[in-house]
Amino acid sequence: MTITLWGRLSSANVQKVVWALEELELPYEHVPLGGSFGGNSEPEYLAMNPNGLVPTLRDGKLTLWESHAIVRYLSAEYGSGLLFPMEARDRAAVDQWTDWTATTFQPAWIGLFWLKVRTPEAQQDAAAIDNALVASLRCFRMLEARLAEAPYLGGSELSYADIAAGAALFRWSTMEIERPALPHVEAWHARLNERAAFRKAINVSYEELVGRLAF
Ligand SMILES: N[C@@H](CCC(=O)N[C@@H](CS)C(=O)NCC(=O)O)C(=O)O
Structure with a gap:
């Protein structure tokens, strides 16, 4: 399943997601968006993220925004205890x-x-x-x-x-x-x-x- 991350790498909130993806050694496609790249007011982007900010992550059929929700999801789904205490x-x-x-x-x-x-x-x-x-x-x-x-x-x-x-x-x-x-x-x-x-x-x-x- 391909993971895609939308968001400019100079955004602290995008950086959290990059850190989690790299920490968990997950392959992902990165699409620069927001800031000087623009694109976050486009209807296609707002359909994924009605908040119009970065980051947004797609993992298969799941589309998710809010950096902490994304980082928590990646940790729970792929961490097997790493980053995510099981208890x-x-x-x-x-x-x-x-x-x-x-x-x-x-x-x-x-x-x-x-x-x-x-x-x-x-x-x-x-x-x-x-x-x-x-x-x-x-x-x-x-x-x-x-x-x-x-x-x-x-x-x-x-x-x-x-x-x-x-x-x-x-x-x-x-x-x-x-x-x-x-x-x-x-x-x-x-x-x-x-x-x-x-x-x-x-x-x-x-x-x-x-x-x-x-x-
Ligand atoms: N609470 C949101 C905040 C997202 C946010 O504020 N993103 C900023 C960048 S850090 C943004 O999209 N700014 C507009 C832009 O970069 O064009 C999260 O944690 O994901």
Whole structure:
């Protein structure tokens, strides 16, 4: 069965799916879409993804959008325990950190990225950047405390929660901001960086997004 992924590789949400596909060593076809590629307002795309954003994944007869739903599906369908704890009790923490990433962590760090990187320098609002940095740091301190207890967000093994949250790390560590030392987050980042799937999916230049609020 062919897996197809639609979405530009400079999108953090697409990057999570690439990381999961590469981690699970699944063959897939990639169709660049969104951003300067356009295509996400076309009726054929909206028929697959009425939300009009990237990523979208098709696996046989299944079409799926929302990066965390996709990553969770791939892990459950193809992980055989890898990325996806089989016991509900073990999976609970994985879902907790994944949902927290969707509702709290990613809005914070992406908000900062938009204000600091995507907004042209002349239009940047220093107070708004400071507030977004405070919100992001609150989240990074939560990660720091969790990663002081366990090497990965779900516990002892890599899971889809690390994919959801870890997608932030390249941008967080390269944005021109003042970062406090967070040794457990840095050790987690270094552990993830040892993985070829992480490096291929996440360590992707965001040059095309600098100073660019719209395509
Ligand atoms: N909650 C969605 C968010 C998707 C999203 O915001 N995608 C952005 C890129 S990161 C997008 O499609 N932007 C329009 C574009 O790239 O043209 C998910 O996790 O999949």
